[in-house]
Amino acid sequence: MLDIVKVSVRGLVEYVYRSGSIDSRFRTASTLAEGTRAHQKIQQTYAESDQKEVFVQIEMVQDNLSFLIEGRCDGLLFSDDEVTIDEIKSTSRDLNTIEEDTYPVHWAQAKVYACIYASDHGLNAIHVQLTYVQVETQEKKRFKKVFFLDELKLFLEETVKVYAPYAQLLVSHRKERDYSIKELPFPFDRYREGQRKLAGAVYTTIAEGKNLFAQAPTGIGKTMSTTFPAVKAIGEGLMQRFFYLTAKTITREAAEEAFLLMQEKGLRLHTVTLTAKDKMCLKDKAVCQKEYCEFADGYYDRVNGAVLDILANETVIHRITIQEYAIKHRLCPFEFSIDLAYGADAVICDYNYVFDPRVSLKRFFEEQKKQTALLVDEAHNLVDRGREMYSAEIYKSAFLNVSREYNGSNAELQRAAKTVNDFGLSMKKRCGDARSLVMTDKPEELIELLETFIVSAEKELLTQKEGEGQQLLLDTYFAAQSFIRISKLYDQRYVTYAEYERSEVKIKMFCLDPSVLLQQMGKGYRSSIFFSATFTPIDYYKDMIGFRNEDYALAIPSPFEREQLQIYIQPLSTRYRDREKTREPIADMIYQVVRENKGNFLVFFPSYQYMNDVYEKFLNEDFPLKSMVQSTGMSEEEREQFLNSFQADTQETLIGFAVMGGIFSEGVDLVGDRLNGVIVVGVGLPQLGLERNIIKDYFSSRGKNGYNYSYVYPGINKVLQAGGRLIRSETDRGTIVLVDDRFLTRQYQALLPYEWQDFTILKPERTN
Secondary structure, three states: OOEEEEEEHHHHHHHHOOOOOOOOOOOOOOOHHHHHHHHHHHHOOOOOOOEEEEEEEEEEEEOOEEEEEEEEEEEEEEEOOEEEEEEEEEEOOOHHHOOOOOOHHHHHHHHHHHHHHHHHHOOOEEEEEEEEEEOOOOOEEEEEEEEEHHHHHHHHHHHHHHHHHHHHHHHHHHHHHHHHHHHOOOOOOOOOOOHHHHHHHHHHHHHOOOEEEEEOOOOOOHHHHHHHHHHHHHHOOOOOEEEEEEOOHHHHHHHHHHHHHHHHOOOOOOEEEOOOHHHHOOOOOOOOOOOOOOOOOOHHHHHHHHHHHHHHHOOEEOHHHHHHHHHHHOOOHHHHHHHHHOOOOEEEEEOHHHHOOOOOOOOOOHHHHOOEEEEEOOHHHHHHHHHHHOOEEEEHHHHHHHHHHOOOOOHHHHHHHHHHHHHHHHHHHHHHHHOEEEEOOOOHHHHHHHHHHHHHHHHHHHHOOOOHHHHHHHHHHHHHHHHHHHHOOOOOOEEEEEEEEOOEEEEEEEEOOOHHHHHHHOOOOOEEEEEEOOOOOHHHHHHHHOOOOOOEEEEOOOOOOHHHEEEEEEOOOOOHHHHHHHHHHHHHHHHHHHHHHOOOEEEEEOOHHHHHHHHHHHHHOOOOOEEEEOOOOOOHHHHHHHHHOOOOOOOOOEEEEEEOOOOOOOOOOOOHHHOOEEEEEOOOOOOOOHHHHHHHHHHHOOOOOHHHHHHHHHHHHHHHHHHOOOOOOOOOOEEEEEEOHHHHOHHHHOOOOHHHOOEEEOOOOOOO
């Protein structure tokens, strides 16, 4: 019996007929919603006898595989004796830049639809039409050809023949994968307390196609508790793949380690880690043009061979592995990693690749989403990251610089840039002495100006060679495109604000409540698992991420005993106005606590400035202790050096000074005597500012406690994350000191974990 390979028409042709340039300046589609609207508008113009979204399917045999190829063509048009397949493509490009053969992959897709329909209906010839629609202007451009059935059949046979080796590899791999999963044991000798409950909830949620919000304490092994049941769900045929989504590099590394552990137990699973473009690039600058980069030139001629090579020989595929194969096959490693993601069983990546409409993996089709689960690690981060992903801003200075750069060489572009700059000047005047202005309406006038600028900029970019002037224009073009794209999402959950400092003016469309958009971007996936150690309070995170009545919620209590922790509260004020006078008492307290408790300590501060001020006082006291301090913009190597300094069983005490909410306060796993204590200075409140106050006012106007939503809840999350670095296993013991008098108030007491509520109050040795 032949193995059946089910593949969509689009998936087939996009693998075989990869074409064009990997220069990512221009995309042929904007957001999914824009593309859908463009399709629908064209389809509404069809005649009554025409058909839309026509399902077609064909089965054919190649290389001992039975290929079931299916899809939906956008339109089927009838006119006299003529039948036409209409393939609609939305684009943000100027249609004058698109010629008949600009996108061979689009012709390929339409020709496959035409072949299937003509074969089913006994047509000797059939017309094929490509309809391009410009999403901003709604302008349309069409190309039309006629094809005979014999040439279409030959075309489809050749296409399947090219696809067959990849299909053969996937079929063979999935057999091996599924067998290895059935035999896979839990990779540790036993489950930690609470770990089995979380794993069971994840599996059940995926099996039922639901979503889960899970709060589980640090140290129980959340990464394995979520990846292991997800892998088992693949083996049971419940789904084909999952994404492990993270906010930080260090948590991506933890996921890679989990897969390596399972691989040591016999798992055969293709896991691909996506890394930021600037970290993947093999050149000094990430300029994806063949004139500059040999890894971009001819990329599509070589990528399929490279995909077959790496998938045949590797399983856990991370950055270094991808770069090695990219060098071997002379490919852009970043684009190579994206292509690998579409064929992987598990993808480890940033939230952006699923939730950000500007960079999400758009080639993931709806039928693939139904076979895919999302595991969202440290999901508390999704609130502010969601606001960031669904907001957009522009700066006046960028358009002023473009206007000056092209003055005398491109009058149309110069004028378009100048009008945006002039709009920025007018907003500066409207801000007045307050230096800021908040509006509830979408900035329609600015959007129109940016659309005009984009058209002019695109014309110029298509004729330019790489250089400094081009980079300036390219960056400004991207910012304008992003602003336009986000404007399509604008609703009552947004405000527009302008603010200025000296000659610079920023205009931002600011998303206040990302919950609806997070739900929309996650729609279509089989299941979403949102998990964190700090969903406190849980109702806030349900509200902000988008909990629905049918979703599941789970809170697992800490498996660790209160006796494992010594909790102290030092009731000093860390409010901004009091920081100058509390620097010395805090420095003294750090020394006293470490001297009495010994071992390695991390001390977390609400800001770099406050941390550096206290650190300076600490050094001036000449305490006989080794210390180190986090710096801004630390490289991965510097971060590793910082963490590696914390070693167990050393005679020398080490104190690390770090920032709450930074790279050392989440995802860091210093087990045993590598870390003996954590001191948290302050309640973690975000810095007072325009955006936080806008958020406060927005939620207050909707009957919620705006101050808590904007300041208190995000702040306490940072405190809990920092304290969570301490107890990572059943044998860990240590000391936590919370420094702020607000920790003694009823409000903050209610937000502290149960095991933190048995505390001792410290008295400062010295105050100013």
